[in-house]
Amino acid sequence: MLNENVKKWVAALRLGKYRRTTGMLHRRGSGYCCLGVACEVYIQHGGVLTKAIGEGAVTYDGERGILPVAVKNWLGLRDAYSSYNDGSLASQNDSWGMTFARIADLIESEPDGLFV
Numbered sequence: 001m002l003n004e005n006v007k008k009w010v011a012a013l014r015l016g017k018y019r020r021t022t023g024m025l026h027r028r029g030s031g032y033c034c035l036g037v038a039c040e041v042y043i044q045h046g047g048v049l050t051k052a053i054g055e056g057a058v059t060y061d062g063e064r065g066i067l068p069v070a071v072k073n074w075l076g077l078r079d080a081y082s083s084y085n086d087g088s089l090a091s092q093n094d095s096w097g098m099t100f101a102r103i104a105d106l107i108e109s110e111p112d113g114l115f116v
Helices: 004-015 034-044 069-075 089-094 100-108
Strands: 051-053 057-060
Touching (some): 004 069, 034 057, 034 100
Antiparallel strands (some): 051 057
């Protein structure tokens, strides 16, 4: 059963508000990885992260490519890489080009190993 925070993340992925990018949480002026969307949802719902805007990337609590610990814990994910037994959400986003809607479907399927 998905927790309420994961449901908020899934809804944001389906919203169509965020453009998808690869290789980092948030590519300034270009888009977000599915994990970058999770960081934004965390902030929108009262979470506090130090957000730093660099030349090409936005970092969250100093992280550029993996989830900050606070967001990982808020979502109940097993690790900051969004790993599950057969892969990771980050690799589906970056290497396989999966759309946010398909990633949302994958999260809802609760693949083995994704959540604690």
